[in-house]
Amino acid sequence: MTKYIGILTSGGDSPGLNAAIRGVGKAALNHYGMQIIGFRDGFRGLMENRIMRLDGGELSDILTRGGTILGTSRDKPHRMPVGGKLLDMTDVIVGNYHDNHLDALVCLGGGGTQKNALRLKEKGLNVITLPKTIDNDVALTDITFGFDTALGIATDAIDRLHSTAHSHHRIIVVEIMGHRAGWLALGAGIAGGADVILIPEIPYEVASIAEAIRERSRRGKPFSIVAIAEGAISKQEHADMLTAQKKKANSKQKSGKKAEAEDAPETLYAEKTVRLAKQLELLTGLESRITILGHLQRGGIPSAADRLLATRLGTACTDLIHQGHYGVMVAAKGDGTRAVKLEEVAGKVKTVPPDHPWVLSARHVGTNMGD
């Protein structure tokens, strides 16, 4: 019997999404003789039943394209902005799934998407997810697609900043995305030879960074590149955060309310980066500048590695649908893939262990990690 698949992309876009849509779709149509439709703009499009046909030429010529042909949004089924209010639209979504006679729904997304997919699984839908995000912070997968492309862009930026920092004897603080994980800043910082790398997992001390930069000046290198993850925090901010979290947990316990983990992106990152650059200028006497890479890191064509990964995960996803194996995320595992139960991955974030081999390598080549 022909199987019917729905597919959507949710959360921030990421290079490789189109390659994954193509991988799922071409394997479904050509290899297994299934039918596939897309929903536009994430869970919102599924809720509004906005469909994109994917059975014509739509899957051709998209392998190398950035973004997502389906469009995306950060809307969640159970907290959907509708008419100025946040409403639980899960039942409408479940209804549309059945009205479209779907046998499976494929959701391409990051950490938030895994949680939303699990909620739909609990409503009885056959859901499968693929891990995408430039942040590489999805648990239980070796890597997420989008990360390699962003890593290349951020590394290229650091390379370019080196020559201008060198010419002007300046500090350049470059802010790199990654939400609350340091993978992107750490990877690009190492690959680009940043002198200082600051990640959320290792709170920093401005005095330590300034001393490392002054030491470079004493050794005849009066310029430095500081790669800072957007979520990096100082030791003081870390201590304040712990106190605030404790207070919040206590008051939630008293009021009996369940704490909901926050998926929304932060807005104050840039301010922290500007403040750090000013502090370093004062403490070192070197002029400083900032560069915020922002959404440049999510744009443009996916790298070869991301196209390969997204295609591998996409086709493996269709294999699982063929086998009737649902309720899982298709994770990357070495050269292959493995199916991880959504219950195991939802709500978890893969951060950088402070003793991770990348951190040790960075320290061994003399990089200051801010601590």
Ligand code: F6P
């Ligand atoms: O999760 C990907 C990501 O690019 C993060 O690195 C960043 O914090 C966030 O999304 C930015 O989100 P938005 O595009 O909604 O501003």
